[in-house]
Amino acid sequence: MKPIKKVLTAFAVVAVLAALPAAAADFTTYVALGDSLTAGYSQGGLEEYYQEHSYPAIIAKQAGSPVFEQPLVSAPGIPPLLMLQHLVPSPVLVPSAAVPGQPINATYPAPYNNLGVPGATLYDMLFTTGNIQNLLAGHFDNVMHDLILRDGQHTALEQAIALNPTFVSVWIGNNDVLSAATAATPIEGVTMTPVANFKQMYETALGALATNTNADIMVINIPDVTAIPFVTTIKPYITLPDGTHVPLIGSNGPLPEDAYVTLLAAPLLAKGIGIPTALGGTGQPLPEDLQIAGDQVIPGVVLRPEEVQIINDRVAAFNQIIADTAKAVGARLYDVNAYFNRIAAGYKPTVGAIELSTAYLTGGIFGYDGVHPQAIGYGMLAMNMIRWINKTYGMNIPLPNMYDIMTGSPHDQPAPVSAQEAERAFTQQTGDRLLQVFGPRLQQIRHNASGSGHHVDRRVIPESRHQLRKGVQLAPLPPLDN
Amino acid sequence: MSSLNRKQLFAATVVLLLVPALTWGAGFAIFEHGNRAMAMGGAFTAVANDPSAIFWNPAGLAFQDNHGKKFELMAGATFITVSQDFYGEDPYPGSGYFTSQKDQVFYPPHTYFVWHINDKMTLGTGLFTPFGLGTWWPENFAGRFIGKRIDLRTFDLNPNLAIKLSDKVAVSVGVDYYVGQIDLTSGIGAINPFTQKLTDIGQVHMYTDGMGNDDWGWNAGLFVRLPLNWTFGLSYRSEVDLNYDGYGSFSQFATGYPEYDAAVAQLLPFGHRIPMKTEIDFPDMWSVGFAWNGEKWTVSIQYNEQGWSSFNSLDINFPTRPDLSESVKEGYDDVSQYRFGIEYRPNARWAFQAGALYDETPQPAASMSPLLGDGDRTGISLGLSWVHPNWRLDIGDLYLFVDQRATNGQSYDGYDGRYKTTSANLIGASITMSF
Structure with missing residues (x-):
């Protein structure tokens, strides 16, 4: 009987352990x-x-x-946050104020x-x-x-x-x-x-x-x-009233149905760029890929x-x-x-x-x-x-x-900027601003590109581990002038 | 094309999904179609000795004591008052949220006409409301996009022929002609692109004109007199698929953003009504019971099974606007009921009834919604009858204790909380005349 008892006890212990809830996380800090x-x-x-x-x-x-x-x-x-100035005939998004x-x-x-x-x-x-x-x-x-x-x-x-x-x-x-x-x-x-x-x-x-x-x-x-709306919102084609699709034009040719056109193409499309001349566009292609020329970094707008x-x-x-x-x-x-x-x-x-x-x-x-x-x-x-x-x-x-x-209650919408300042959505200004903050950080891209990409390697410094010792104290914050 | 059209061209490349979802769903059975039967807890399948037997077991008509009269007419109504509170849970509409249904009274009527053709054959016809639902919430309550108010009525016109096969056994067969009506109002909500918030953009009123929707079913019964004053009853009423033809009438609410209102107005058929079709599979029901009938006492027990698993989904179709159509998951379960009743007859003038019942809800927690937040019901009933040779008056009261029940975060609609029926009372009177 003894061995069986032992086994049973072992099972009981395992069962108890299994029944214990996972240790709760502590959100104090x-x-x-x-x-x-x-x-x-x-x-x-x-x-x-x-x-x-x-x-x-x-x-x-x-x-x-x-x-x-x-x-x-x-x-x-x-x-300053963006605001929707107009929804029709096409959305117009503008910065809600000039001063941040x-x-x-x-x-x-x-x-x-x-x-x-x-x-x-x-x-x-x-x-x-x-x-x-x-x-x-x-x-x-x-x-x-x-x-x-x-x-x-x-x-x-x-x-x-x-x-x-x-x-x-x-x-x-x-x-x-x-x-x-x-x-x-x-x-x-x-x-x-x-x-x-x-x-x-x-x-x-x-x-x-x-x-x-x-x-x-x-x-x-x-x-x-x-899969974000920035990428998925604009279709790579124009749908005619009879339902047929006319592809937009990219710098590498007409866009396939499974290509994506980013929201940064909006101001270009509004100028007729990327739209065939037969449909009233300029026939000029959308810039598909990132271009770096000197200080100029121009994002592409098409993902094939x-x-x-x-x-x-x-x-x-x-x-x-x-x-x-x-x-x-x-x-x-x-x-x-x-x-x-x-x-x-x-x-x-x-x-x-x-x-x-x-x-x-x-x-x-x-x-x-x-x-x-x-x-x-x-x-x-x-x-x-x-x-x-x-x-x-x-x-x-x-x-x-x-x-x-x-x-x-809706977020307090700041006063709209004047209509003259507003271009078509996304405005060029809006697009540039976004790119600075979340997009390709243009400075960094230019920096990376100038080093042909190797620069990234050099910036990874494994010796950092010793800097990350426990108990790092922040230097006192400097006094702030109001 | 001119450059004027570029705006439209760009607009054509941006698909705006503004169309909101329309959802609703519920089911609701009523068992109180005669106040004496109600006062006996509905345990009437093996008793079946007044004209309301047409609902519980029409075979019983064959053995009814007709005091030498050829015809019996029974008519009455049951006044139903229900109060229900809702306590929200996180995440929507959030703990601390509370609302109550508006108080309403429903009075489903019942009428029965029985013709004792000869010693063997009895013809009985009933008109009653086997299914009905009425809920009504405050105009701006948090669940308004599911339903603000619903009124669903179903009438069953039910002729039966009961045949006495011997002194011990009777059978019946009948047809059920269902007519129904639906009236539902629900809010339409959408994310307003200007505010990035949930906004009321309108409401839809879905309704049928009058009682023009009908379908057929059937029912059958068996009634047996057993030795030692026992009786046995068995009855079945079939499933009925009721198809509704009606309308959806859309009205718009101004949001304060005229451009958005104009865009929404392009997408929803505001200002006029469009055809609507739907279908409800009303469940079948088995009922089996035993009763003991003494000189002064009757004691009855009964078991019912209702096939609510027929109510698996509710499909609302707008044939001219399929994009607005919706299939709502319901997933109801078959359920059982247990009923018990007694009657005491101290003399020829008076009778007193009492009963108790337990009625399982067929509704899964996930499909509880403002249209119906049901729970298991326990009921107790009392009644009295005042009997004359040519007529009688039955008065009864049934009080239901409905278990409060929470969706536990499973609501199909994403509307979670606890539904608490604070009171549900049914009181009514029926008059029966023989001539």
């Missing part, structure tokens, strides 16, 4: 690392209302984090809990610093890092470790491939980070977090960057299927690295790629009998820039993440109130 998607960037800018609807802010609020500080910016935002908003939390005497830096690549998260003095002096070259990292000394990763977090989310890498989609041209080392570099940097970043903090780490992978394939392969390669690295350091992976693909494939999240979709302007998920969610989309994302957290860590964090997010 939650730090979010990432880029614009983490910062709550929306409608082409960083602004308080949308920052308060960023997924980290919602998660922190729902999880009851006592403190969750963000680099808030007053209306109309930095840069102001940082309203710049003297907070510790690193922000939301360290998402719009435009940041994985490299930036590891190595780029920012100094608020530049911003106050009116220099906007590195505005987002200056606004968010402030002290001129410590990177986002270092500031995250300095906060001694109990929970960290990391959603980085989007900008390591997004430029290939927004500039409609995948170029190794220019619009896409090479896989080997990504792997090295990603392992460094997660390794530093795992070594230097006791936090539970939530890792978020990269969504399909070719083979380019989409290259981009998707790169996303898949990055996501494999993200999953493998997460596993190696004991982090948990939230698969936003799968969630977003479901929605892009036609699954419509239904909230209050309203079906949300990825459709531009009217789908509810994405905002005017066509790349970033708006408040409803961020709310949905946060909701899905909280469900995942509850399941993964055996918790019961309440879901956010989507009714308030969906119907809440």
Whole structure:
């Protein structure tokens, strides 16, 4: 009987262990690392209302984090948010104001809990610093890092470790491939980070977090960057009244039906570029690919299927690295790629009998820039993440109130600019502005391109590990003149 | 083409999806079609000794004591009052959200006419409302895009022939002629591209003109007198697929953004009505019961099974606007009911009834919605009858305790919360005359 008893006891122990809930995550000090998607960037800018609807802010609020500080910016935002001036006959989006908003939390005497830096690549998260003095002096070259990292000394990763977090989310890498989609041209080392570099940097970043903090780490992978309205909204053809399709003209010839035309083509199409002369266009081709001529960097506006394939392969390669690295350091992976693909494939999240979709302007998920969610989309994302957290860590964090997010009083719309200033949507001005912040960061592309891509390699410095020792303290923030 | 058209050309390359979803769905059975049967908890299949037997078991008509009269007429109504509260859950409409249905009274009528043709044959015809639904929420409540108000009525005109095969056994067969009407109003919401928020852009009123929608079913019954004063009843009423032809009438609400209103007006048929078709598969029902009938007492037990799994989806079709059509998942389950009733007759003038019932809801939690948030029901009933040689008056009351039930985050509509029926009472009177 004894052996049987032992076996039974062993079984009982195993059963008890299996029945134990996963250890709950501790949101006392939650730090979010990432880029614009983490910062709550929306409608082409960083602004308080949308920052308060960023997924980290919602998660922190729902999880009851006592403190969750963000680099808030007053209306109309930095840069001023876009607004929809006209819907018909075609949408006209314009900056809502000429003068940007102001940082309203710049003297907070510790690193922000939301360290998402719009435009940041994985490299930036590891190595780029920012100094608020530049911003106050009116220099906007590195505005987002200056606004968010402030002290001129410590990177986002270092500031995250300095906060001694109990929970960290990391959603980085989007900008390591997004430029290939927004500039409609995948170029190794220019619009896409090479896989080997990504792997090295990603392992460094997660390794530093795992070594230097006791936090539970939530890792978020990269969504399909070719399924965003910025890419999918404009068809590569014009539909005639009888239903036949006339292809738009690109610099490499007529566009196939499965090509994508980005929103940056809108001002060109409005001028007749890309439209056959028979249909009243100029017959001039749309610039399909990124062109670099001296100081001029002109994004392409057409993604052909083979380019989409290259981009998707790169996303898949990055996501494999993200999953493998997460596993190696004991982090948990939230698969936003799968969630977003479901929605892009036609699954419509239904909230209050309203079906949300990825459709531009009217789908509810994405905002005017066509790349970033708006408040409803961020709310949905946060909701899905909280469900995942509850399941993964055996918790019961309440879901956010989507009714308030969906119907809440509309964000105060700043006064429209005069009609004379407005071009057709997306205006050239709008497009340029967006590109500066989230798109291919033109300076960097030019920089990368001038080094034929090798420059990226040199910037990956493995010795960084020793800099990321535990207990990094932020230098005291310099006094700010009001 | 001139450059004037470039705007349109660009517009043609941008597909704006402005059309909102239209959703609705529900099912609701009524079992109270005679106040004496109701007062006995509906345990009437093996009792079946007044004209309302036409609903529960028409075979019983063959054994009814007709006091030497050829005809019986029974008419009455049941007044149903229901109050229901809704407590929201996250994420939509959110915890802390509370609303209540507007109070309504429904009074489904019933009429039965019985002709005892001879000792063997009895013809009985009933008119009653086997299915009905009425919910009405405040105009601006959070679930308005699912349904603000619904009124669904179904009448069954049900002639039966009951035949006494022997002193112990009777059978019946009947046809069911269903007519129905639907009236549903729901809000139309969409994301306003100017505000990027959910906005009311209009409402749709879907309705049938009068009672012009009909279909046929059938029913049958068996009634057996067993030894020792026991009786046995078995009845079946078939499934009926009722096809509705009606209209959808769309009206627009101004959003304060004229360009958006104009765009929406291009996409929805505001200002006039378009044809609408739908179909509801009303479930079949088996009923089996035993009763013991003493000189002063009757005791009855009964089991019912209703085939609600027929109600799997609800398809609303707009033949001229298929883009607005919608198939709503319902996924109902077959359900059972347990009924118990007694009657006490102290003398020839008075009778008193009491009963109890348990009625499972066929509705899965995921399809609970503002149109119907159902729960299992437990009921207790009381009644009295005042009996004269040529007429009688039956008065009954049934109080239902409806289990409160939450969608637990599973709502198909993404409208989660707890439905709590605070009271559901049915009171009614029937008059029966013999001549």
